[in-house]
Amino acid sequence: MDGGAAERPASAVAAPPALIEVRGLLTVMAGTVIHRDLDLDVREGEMLALIGGSGSGKTTLLRMLLGLEVPAAGTIKVFGHPLGRCARIDLECVRHRWGVLFQQGALFTALTVFDNVALPLRELKSLDPGMIETLVMMKLTQVGLRPEDGAKMPSELSGGMIKRVALARALILDPQLLFLDEPTAGLDPDSSKQFVALIRALRRELRLTVVMVTHDVDTLLALADRVAVLADRHLIAVDELAKVARLPHPFVSNFFMGHLQRCEGQGLAGFRATLDEAGGPA
Amino acid sequence: MARLRGDWTVLGLLRHAGALAADLPALRADATLQWDLSAVSRLDTAGALLLWRAWSGQPPPLAGTRPEHRALFDLLAAGPAPRRARRVDATASEKPAVNALQASFVGLATHLLAVTALAGQLLLDALTLMRHPGAIPWRELSANVYRTGTQALGITALVGFLVGITLSYLTARQLQNYGADIFVINILGLSIPRELGPLLAAIIVAGRSGSSMTAQLGVMRVTQELDALSVLGISHTLRLVLPKVLALAVALPLVVVWTSAVMLGGGMLAAQAELGIDPLRFVQGLPAAVPIANLLLGWTKAVLFGGLIALLACHFGLRIEPNTESLGAGVTQSVVVSITAVIVVDAIFAVAFSNVGL
Structure with missing residues (x-):
C-alpha cells in the first residue's frame, strides 16, 4: 500500500512545513522576463511536479532552486537557508541534504560508475574506503544495477542505465530532497515505466520530498501529489492533480487531453497500483 | 486554354525555371484564358508558388485542378508568408554608440x-x-x-x-x-x-x-x-x-x-x-x-x-x-x-x- 501524502485526504493532516520557499521571484534572461512575482512552497514529504509549455521557464526555475542561476529579484529559501547570500558553509550543508537527477544524467565521463556514485561520499573525507564501497554497492543494487556495472564507464551505458546511475549518485547521501529534471525524457516506454516504478519505490523507502520537472503525462500521473503549472510568467496553479487537471486554461486542457478520467481518485489509484505491481522489486 | 502537365515540383522545375518565368506571365496576360491543371501529376509548394507568382497572386479562371493541389493554392491565397526576422543582437541594441574599437x-x-x-x-x-x-x-x-x-x-x-x-x-x-x-x-x-x-x-x-x-x-x-x-x-x-x-x-x-x-x-x-x-x-x-x-x-x-x-x-x-x-x-x-x-x-x-x- 502506498503511504504518500496525496493518497490521504488533504484535510486530515495539517500542512507540513515547507522545505522550499520561493517569494516574489523575478527572472530576466537576455532582456526577457521569464518569471514575475512567482511564489512557490514545497512541503515536506510531497512530490511536486512542475509542468509548463516549452519555453515557459521550467528548467530555469529548477536551476534557480538549485542555486545554479541567480534571480534578478526575490528570495529562494531551501531548508530555511536563503540561497545566494548565505555563507558558503551553509550552502554546503544544504547541498549535502539534496540530490539532483539531471536530464542527461550529467555523470562525470572521466570516472567509472562506481567512482561517480562514490564521489559525494569521498567528498566528505571522513569515511573509510570499505564503508564507501559497501554504501555504493548497496545504492547500486537499490536502483537495480548489477555489481559488475560498477566497473563500466558512462559512455558504455544505455540511456536507462545512465539515469539509474545518476539516481544512485543523487541518493548516495540519503538526501531529504530530490530534484528530478525530466526523469523519463529520452527513455523508451518500458524503461520509462520501470524507472517511474523505481522512483515510487525509493520514495516510499527513503521518505523523500521530490521536485520534478516533466512534460510526460504518464510520469506525472504516476508520481505527482501536487502539480504546479507554469504559464504566463508565473505559477497559474499549485494544487492537487485532479483539481489542476480541470483548470480552464488552454495549456492545461491540452496537456491533460484524453487523460482527465485517469486523474480522478479511482482511476489514478488503479494506475499507480498496476505500476507498482508491474515494476515490482527490480 | 493553357494546359499544364508533368511534375511541377522543385526538382522537376529546376531546368525549366527560366523559360517558365518568362512564359507563364505572358500567358496570364490574357485574363480570359482558361487554365487546366488536372494533368499535373505532382505539385509541391515550390511549383505552386512559381505559378502563383506568375499569376501575380490573382488566379486565372481554372478549368480543372486536383483537390489535393487546390489546398496548396488555398494556402498561398491565405496571405503572404511572414517575413523572416533578423536576429537582434542584444548587446548591439543596448549600446548602439559602441563602435568596434x-x-x-x-x-x-x-x-x-x-x-x-x-x-x-x-x-x-x-x-x-x-x-x-x-x-x-x-x-x-x-x-x-x-x-x-x-x-x-x-x-x-x-x-x-x-x-x-x-x-x-x-x-x-x-x-x-x-x-x-x-x-x-x-x-x-x-x-x-x-x-x-x-x-x-x-x-x-x-x-x-x-x-x-x-x-x-x-x-x-x-x-x-x-x-x-x-x-x-x-x-x-x-x-x-x-x-x-x-x-x-x-x-x-x-x-x-x-x-x-x-x-x-x-x-x-x-x-x-x-x-x-x-x-x-x-x-x-x-x-x-x-x-x-x-x-x-x-x-x-x-x-x-x-x-x-x-x-x-x-x-x-x-x-x-x-x-x-x-x-x-x-x-x-x-x-x-x-x-x-x-x-x-x-x-x-x-x-x-x-x-x-x-
Whole structure:
C-alpha cells in the first residue's frame, strides 16, 4: 500500500512545513522576463511536479532552486537557508541534504560508475574506503544495477542505465530532497515505466520530498501529489492533480487531453497500483 | 486554354525555371484564358508558388485542378508568408554608440576583470586549503603534473633538440668568420636556459595542455558536469582550476630544465660537427660562461608561465557556453591568448632584468 501524502485526504493532516520557499521571484534572461512575482512552497514529504509549455521557464526555475542561476529579484529559501547570500558553509550543508537527477544524467565521463556514485561520499573525507564501497554497492543494487556495472564507464551505458546511475549518485547521501529534471525524457516506454516504478519505490523507502520537472503525462500521473503549472510568467496553479487537471486554461486542457478520467481518485489509484505491481522489486 | 502537365515540383522545375518565368506571365496576360491543371501529376509548394507568382497572386479562371493541389493554392491565397526576422543582437541594441574599437576594449577589460577575479578566488581557495590540509586535492594535482609534464617530455625533447642544432649551426658559421669558435658555448649557454628553453617549453605546453584544459572544462559545461559538481557543493575553482594552475606551475619549470638540457645537447653535437669542439670541453665551459642567475631567472619565468597558461586556459574554459561553436572558439582563444601572454611577460622580464646575469 502506498503511504504518500496525496493518497490521504488533504484535510486530515495539517500542512507540513515547507522545505522550499520561493517569494516574489523575478527572472530576466537576455532582456526577457521569464518569471514575475512567482511564489512557490514545497512541503515536506510531497512530490511536486512542475509542468509548463516549452519555453515557459521550467528548467530555469529548477536551476534557480538549485542555486545554479541567480534571480534578478526575490528570495529562494531551501531548508530555511536563503540561497545566494548565505555563507558558503551553509550552502554546503544544504547541498549535502539534496540530490539532483539531471536530464542527461550529467555523470562525470572521466570516472567509472562506481567512482561517480562514490564521489559525494569521498567528498566528505571522513569515511573509510570499505564503508564507501559497501554504501555504493548497496545504492547500486537499490536502483537495480548489477555489481559488475560498477566497473563500466558512462559512455558504455544505455540511456536507462545512465539515469539509474545518476539516481544512485543523487541518493548516495540519503538526501531529504530530490530534484528530478525530466526523469523519463529520452527513455523508451518500458524503461520509462520501470524507472517511474523505481522512483515510487525509493520514495516510499527513503521518505523523500521530490521536485520534478516533466512534460510526460504518464510520469506525472504516476508520481505527482501536487502539480504546479507554469504559464504566463508565473505559477497559474499549485494544487492537487485532479483539481489542476480541470483548470480552464488552454495549456492545461491540452496537456491533460484524453487523460482527465485517469486523474480522478479511482482511476489514478488503479494506475499507480498496476505500476507498482508491474515494476515490482527490480 | 493553357494546359499544364508533368511534375511541377522543385526538382522537376529546376531546368525549366527560366523559360517558365518568362512564359507563364505572358500567358496570364490574357485574363480570359482558361487554365487546366488536372494533368499535373505532382505539385509541391515550390511549383505552386512559381505559378502563383506568375499569376501575380490573382488566379486565372481554372478549368480543372486536383483537390489535393487546390489546398496548396488555398494556402498561398491565405496571405503572404511572414517575413523572416533578423536576429537582434542584444548587446548591439543596448549600446548602439559602441563602435568596434570600444567594443574590443570593453571585451579586453571584462576578460581582465574576470581573470583577476578568478586569480583572487584561487588565492582564497589556497588559503582555505592551508587551513584544511586534508582537503588538498592530491590526486588531481598529481594527475595534472603527469598529463602536463611527463607526457610533454617527448615533444619538448624533439623540438628542443632540433632548435638547439639549428641555433648552434647558425651561430657557428658566424663565429668561425672571426675565429671566435669557443664563444658558441657562451651564446648557447646564455640564451637557452634564460630565454629559449622557458619560451619554447611554454609555447608547446600552452598549445598542448592549455587547449586540453579549456576543452575539458568546456565539455564539462556542455554535459552539465559543472552543474553536477555545483549541486554536490564542490567548488569549481578549488577542485578543477586550482589543481591545474598549481600542477602546471610545478610541471613547467621541470619541463624547462629538460627542454633546455636537450637543447644544449643538440647544440653541443652541432658544435662538435661544425667547429670540432669536444663535448667534454663544452660541458666544462658552461659553468664559467653562464652565471647561475640565468638559471634562476629561467625557472622563475617558467613557474609564472605555467600558472599563467593554466589560469587563462581555465578562464576561457569556464566561459564556454553549452554549444559546439563556443567550444571551438574558446579553445582557439585560449591558446592564442596564452601564447601571447607568455611572450608579453617574457618581454617584460627581458627589460626588467636586463642587467642581471649577463
